[in-house]
Amino acid sequence: MERNINYAENYSFSVKLNRAYDFIEELKRENKKVLLYGNSRAGRIIASLLGECVVGVADRAHDGSESSERLYSLHQISEVNYDILLVTVLGRESEIINELVNNYSVKKDTVLTLNLSYVPTDSDKVRASITDANLNIKYNRDRWGSESKWLNLDNYGYSWDGGNSHTLSSIAKLSDEYLKPYLNNQYNLNILELSPGGGRFTYELLRYANSIDLVDMNEVCLSLCKKRYSNLTTPMQFYQNDGQSLSCLSGKKYDLIACFDSMVHMHPDIVEGYIEQFAKLINEGGIIWLDHSGKGEKDIGHRTDMTDLKITEIAMKNGLSVIAQHFRNSHDCISVLSTG
Structure with missing residues (x-):
């Protein structure tokens, strides 16, 4: 079946995807322990890119009743040793951050969101x-x-x-x-x-x-x-x-x-x-x-x-x-x- 392709939209997506990738690579270079919020497809993709930096995933759908070495309920966040909590649910990050800070005692300065406007620093710029x-x-x-x-x-x-x-x-x-x-x-x-x-x-x-x-x-x-x-x-x-x-x-x-x-x-x-x-x-x-x-x-x-x-x-x-x-x-x- 023939489909109409909007190449401008494809290119815009490519730019944002590259920015997201650069942002994740920068996190890896910092060698921080990262706890992800969200076990969606986006979260799983980001987890695979971050690799060993990920110490676990906190997800609202997990109530803690089933034991998992890497999956935590929101109530278990305080038990996890992490440097950064990265919100991988896209579109309502502000709402999630407020909930984490106000209801689960998460320190706001440890929370990051995916930055699609990421611009490499001087040390990251290409030759x-x-x-x-x-x-x-x-x-x-x-x-x-x-x-x-x-x-x-x-x-x-x-x-x-x-x-x-x-x-x-x-x-x-x-x-x-x-x-x-x-x-x-x-x-x-x-x-x-x-x-x-x-x-x-x-x-x-x-x-x-x-x-x-x-x-x-x-x-x-x-x-x-x-x-x-x-x-x-x-x-x-x-x-x-x-x-x-x-x-x-x-x-x-x-x-x-x-x-x-x-x-x-x-x-x-x-x-x-x-x-x-x-x-x-x-x-x-x-x-x-x-x-x-x-x-x-x-x-x-x-x-x-x-x-x-x-x-x-x-x-x-x-x-x-x-x-x-x-x-x-x-x-x-x-x-x-x-x-x-």
């Missing part, structure tokens, strides 16, 4: 290389342009900064889950991979390739991939660009265009510019497969201000359809686009 397009290109050139880092720190991308480890099998599983279903059992595709880095996802793309072109702003990445795949018979071409333009591919056409774990670091203006160029490079019925920041800017992991909704709007503007969007983790989104 300029996330918000400024020119500085973003410089950062990506500097961070990923060192052979020593690729070999000794990042292990070809399987162990970023010595942590966040991946394996050949974990990348293969991701490819099988999020890429393979959209290729219709085709194994003769002409493929473009943007920003292959150390060639971690290139390994998966080669399974489906008749030919493959790699484009990266860093010569060292292309050099690493040349060495890594030098013994293969699949035709491979290597192109160095400026971090924005694909003019080096003029006249070429592809069945699959892919970018994995690189676009997450690219400024939204750069992402939009690439999608505009992809739309001219993709064959009719071809697939554009992009892994990007899905919930806005985030300093940890150097994620830029891109969302699933923004990708949808950019795709539509360039005559592309969004076939699917998958969040592969709590922040990063895979968008599958096609012509028509």
Whole structure:
């Protein structure tokens, strides 16, 4: 059934959701013991995000007759050791706070409500290389342009900064889950991979390739991939660009265009510019497969201000359809686009 979608409302919800998430992350950083008020769906979602910070949940519907290690009646609040009582019932917070203070001897200065107007403090603000397009290109050139880092720190991308480890099998599983279903059992595709880095996802793309072109702003990445795949018979071409333009591919056409774990670091203006160029490079019925920041800017992991909704709007503007969007983790989104 066809439904009308109000994208403005979707975006407003996305903004509020991100603010709520930032607020909860700030609580976690303070490492306070949190008692939640309300065992509704919202309360359970917030509890899952706060994790070990939650010492229990107080709820009006619980009368204390059934023993529970984590669920308390309002009369039992005084028995709980907490630093903050967070009201998760939305819309009547003032009424609830007055009741808690007046009837259950809760100290008002310990009560917090979800703050959808939360603005990060200076210490939470993201780096300029996330918000400024020119500085973003410089950062990506500097961070990923060192052979020593690729070999000794990042292990070809399987162990970023010595942590966040991946394996050949974990990348293969991701490819099988999020890429393979959209290729219709085709194994003769002409493929473009943007920003292959150390060639971690290139390994998966080669399974489906008749030919493959790699484009990266860093010569060292292309050099690493040349060495890594030098013994293969699949035709491979290597192109160095400026971090924005694909003019080096003029006249070429592809069945699959892919970018994995690189676009997450690219400024939204750069992402939009690439999608505009992809739309001219993709064959009719071809697939554009992009892994990007899905919930806005985030300093940890150097994620830029891109969302699933923004990708949808950019795709539509360039005559592309969004076939699917998958969040592969709590922040990063895979968008599958096609012509028509």
